[in-house]
Amino acid sequence: MGVVKGDQMILNIGPQHPSTHGVLRLEVMTDGEIVSEIRPHLGYLHRCFEKHSENVTYEQVIPFTDRCDYLAAMNSNFGYVVAMEELMEIKVPERVDYIRIIMGELNRIASHLLALGVYGLDIGAFTPFLYMLRDRERILDMFEYTCGARLLYNYMWVGGVSHDLPKDFEKICIGFLDYFEPQIEEYNNLLTYNKIFVERTADVGVIPADVAVSYGVTGPNLRGSGVKWDVRKDEPYSIYDRFEFDVPVGDGHFGTLGDCFDRYWVRMLEIKESVKILRQALKDIPGGDVHQMLPKKIRPPKGSVYRRTESPRGDLGYYIMSDGTPTPYRVKMRSPAFTALSVLDEVSRGWMISDVIAILGSLDIVLGEIDR
Amino acid sequence: MSKYFANIYDTVNTLWTGMRITWRHMMNIKRDNVTLQYPEERWPRPERNIGFEHEDYNVIRSRLHVDIDDCIGCLKCERACPVDCIKIDTIKAPTRGEDIPDVKHTGETSNGTKKAMVVSRFTIDMSECCYCNLCTYPCPEECIFMVGGPNSSKHPIDYEFSEFDRTDLIYQFAKKLSPEQKDGLQNPKPEAEA
Numbered sequence A: 001m002g003v004v005k006g007d008q009m010i011l012n013i014g015p016q017h018p019s020t021h022g023v024l025r026l027e028v029m030t031d032g033e034i035v036s037e038i039r040p041h042l043g044y045l046h047r048c049f050e051k052h053s054e055n056v057t058y059e060q061v062i063p064f065t066d067r068c069d070y071l072a073a074m075n076s077n078f079g080y081v082v083a084m085e086e087l088m089e090i091k092v093p094e095r096v097d098y099i100r101i102i103m104g105e106l107n108r109i110a111s112h113l114l115a116l117g118v119y120g121l122d123i124g125a126f127t128p129f130l131y132m133l134r135d136r137e138r139i140l141d142m143f144e145y146t147c148g149a150r151l152l153y154n155y156m157w158v159g160g161v162s163h164d165l166p167k168d169f170e171k172i173c174i175g176f177l178d179y180f181e182p183q184i185e186e187y188n189n190l191l192t193y194n195k196i197f198v199e200r201t202a203d204v205g206v207i208p209a210d211v212a213v214s215y216g217v218t219g220p221n222l223r224g225s226g227v228k229w230d231v232r233k234d235e236p237y238s239i240y241d242r243f244e245f246d247v248p249v250g251d252g253h254f255g256t257l258g259d260c261f262d263r264y265w266v267r268m269l270e271i272k273e274s275v276k277i278l279r280q281a282l283k284d285i286p287g288g289d290v291h292q293m294l295p296k297k298i299r300p301p302k303g304s305v306y307r308r309t310e311s312p313r314g315d316l317g318y319y320i321m322s323d324g325t326p327t328p329y330r331v332k333m334r335s336p337a338f339t340a341l342s343v344l345d346e347v348s349r350g351w352m353i354s355d356v357i358a359i360l361g362s363l364d365i366v367l368g369e370i371d372r
Numbered sequence B: 001m002s003k004y005f006a007n008i009y010d011t012v013n014t015l016w017t018g019m020r021i022t023w024r025h026m027m028n029i030k031r032d033n034v035t036l037q038y039p040e041e042r043w044p045r046p047e048r049n050i051g052f053e054h055e056d057y058n059v060i061r062s063r064l065h066v067d068i069d070d071c072i073g074c075l076k077c078e079r080a081c082p083v084d085c086i087k088i089d090t091i092k093a094p095t096r097g098e099d100i101p102d103v104k105h106t107g108e109t110s111n112g113t114k115k116a117m118v119v120s121r122f123t124i125d126m127s128e129c130c131y132c133n134l135c136t137y138p139c140p141e142e143c144i145f146m147v148g149g150p151n152s153s154k155h156p157i158d159y160e161f162s163e164f165d166r167t168d169l170i171y172q173f174a175k176k177l178s179p180e181q182k183d184g185l186q187n188p189k190p191e192a193e194a
C-alpha cells in the first residue's frame, strides 16, 4: 500500500501560545493532521546573558542567572556559585551547604509543581493546575520569608548565602512538608490516574533511550526514558552525597518506556524524593555563621572551570573563565531545556498536532533558559 | 469488546474520583480558600529581623528609598548595581562636615560621619531596577534601603507604586540645586575664601 500524500500545510504555533512556556514559535509542517517536521524558532527572549556577564562583576552575574531559569532560580544560582567556589577554592560552612540544598530542593518541588500543573492545563485539565499552584505559593512564601523575593532571589552568593534562615524556618518547612505529602496522593487521584489523561499521554511521543542520549537530553526527560542519570547521585556536588534518595526512572507505567506519561511520572516521583531530602536536611542542619566565608573581593585566579549541577530541568552547566580581573572573561551556560527542545522535532514526527502540545508540555522547557 | 467497556468504566471511575476531590474542596470553601479580594485585603508582608550582623537587616524587596541626609556620596551603591539604574553626581563640599544652609546640605550623617561631598543628583530608575538588593549591602551609612517590612519604621510600605508615565518612576532623592548653586559649589567665590 502506498503512502497517500495530502497537501502540505505550514502551521505556526506561537510565539504567544499558552502552552509554549515563554515565547517560542514552532513552525509545524503538517500533512493533513500528521506532523512531518517541526522547526522551533527561538531567540524571542534573548537577553545576552553570556555577553552581559563579561561586563559585570562576578557577584553581579547572580541576578542574571536568576533570570535564565526563572522557575527554578535557586537552582540557577546554585550552579553558578558552586562553579565559582570550585574556581576560587572556597570551602563554604556546612550550614550554607545545608541551606542551599534546602532551597534547591524546595525550588525543585515548586518548579515540578508548575511543570505538572501546566502540563495538565495543556492537556485540558484545569483543576489540578490550581491546586498545584496553591501549594507552590506556600513554597514561594517561604522564600519570601527567607530572602524577601518570591521568584528571582539573588539568594546564593559566592561563599555563602545572603541571609541566614529565619528563626522558625525549620518549623515552617516541616509544617509545609507534613501538609504537602498527602497532597501528592490527591494530585495523583485528580490527574495522574485519570483515564483521559493517561490516554492522552501514554504511548505518545516516545523518546527511546539512545535517542535521548544522542541528543543530550538530561534530567527528568532522560530519566523518563529509563536512563538512571542524576548529577546529584553520579557526580555529587555540594553535599548531596550525604543524603539518601532514589533516582526515579520511567518504567512504562501505562504504556511504552519513554513516553509522555513516563516523563510526567518521573517528575511526580522526584517531588517525593525531594521531600525525603528536605526532611533529612532539616533534621541535621548545623548551626554556624553563613557569612564567614564570603570573600571581601571576588577576584578568582586565572583559569577556568566547568561544573554541572542538577536543575529541575536537567544538567545545568556553567563554564566560567577568569583572567584575574573582577569581571569574568567568559561565562557559558549549558542549558538543559535547549537540548530538550532539540529533540522535539524527531519525537513529534508522525504524531497529530494535538499530540505535539502534549509532547512539548512533557519536555518542560523554559524559554528564558533556552534563549538566555 | 470487554476492553471497550473496561475503558469506559475506568474513565467514569477516575473522573468520579477527581470530581469527589474537587467537590470536597468546594464544600470546605471557608477552610480551603486561598485567595484574597486583592485591593480590599492584602497579605501581610513578612517581617523579620535577622542576619548580617546588623539586627535589622533588610530582606524585603520593594521600592528603594534613600535617606539623603545620611548619604555621604561614596558611590558604592552605584557601583554595586548590575543594571546601572542608580545615578549619582557629587560636588566636593568646601569644608568637610559643615552645613551649607542655602543648598540644605547637612554636614554630618545621623551616625556622625562627616560628609565630604554634596550630593547634587541621586536618581533611581525603578522601572529598570531588578530588585536584586545588591545596592543595599555595601552602603556604609545604611541609608539606601527597600521600604516596608523590617524598615517600616524608616519608611512605610509602598505596595504598588504605579504611575501613568514611565518617567515618574525615576525617583529623585537629592535636594534640587539650581545651576547657580551648583556653580557656586564647584567654583567657590574668591571673596568667600578671603
Ligand code: SF4
Pocket (backbone or CB within 6 Å): B064, B080, B081, B082, B083, B084, B085, B086, B124, B128, B129, B130, B131, B132, B133, B134, B135, B136
Ligand atoms: S536593587 Fe539591584 S537593580 Fe535595583 S537599584 Fe539596587 S542594585 Fe540596582
Ligand code: SF4
Pocket (backbone or CB within 6 Å): B066, B070, B071, B072, B073, B074, B075, B076, B077, B078, B088, B138, B139, B140, B141, B142, B143, B144
Ligand atoms: S552607598 Fe549609601 S552613602 Fe554611599 S552613595 Fe549610596 S546611598 Fe549614599
